[in-house]
Amino acid sequence: MVMRLFAALLGTGLLLGGSTVQAEGCPETLLPPPPPDCRPHPPLPGPEHHRMRAMPQLTGEQQTQLEQLLKKERDHAAGILQKMEENRHALRQAADREPFDEAAVTALAKLQSELQTELLLSHLRTQARIRSLFPPPRNQ
Numbered sequence: 001m002v003m004r005l006f007a008a009l010l011g012t013g014l015l016l017g018g019s020t021v022q023a024e025g026c027p028e029t030l031l032p033p034p035p036p037d038c039r040p041h042p043p044l045p046g047p048e049h050h051r052m053r054a055m056p057q058l059t060g061e062q063q064t065q066l067e068q069l070l071k072k073e074r075d076h077a078a079g080i081l082q083k084m085e086e087n088r089h090a091l092r093q094a095a096d097r098e099p100f101d102e103a104a105v106t107a108l109a110k111l112q113s114e115l116q117t118e119l120l121l122s123h124l125r126t127q128a129r130i131r132s133l134f135p136p137p138r139n140q
Helices: 002-024 060-096 102-133
Strands: none
Touching: 060 102
């Protein structure tokens, strides 16, 4: 019994030892190539990279303007999102229809892309308007 256990351990050791020797002798062509420019990755951003700068104290007029801008953006975005949902539903139906109508699916996909572009532009336009409400802080 002890001899069988010893033989099993010896066999396992030889198998594992042989595989490590074999791995050390692998040609370098099996290793993944280095990055094209061999530069290290940039450092990760700090924990506050996603935070806005400190909000300035808003005057009553600025607060009102900000609320109006955000309400206008929400209303506009809600309309676009509703159109996107309807178009997404129509796109799914057109894609499932037999026979497949590539022209109809392409037209609906282009419309979806245009709606996404319109939503992004609306968001960026609102951000620019909000930034114009708050002049950059002066370094004194």
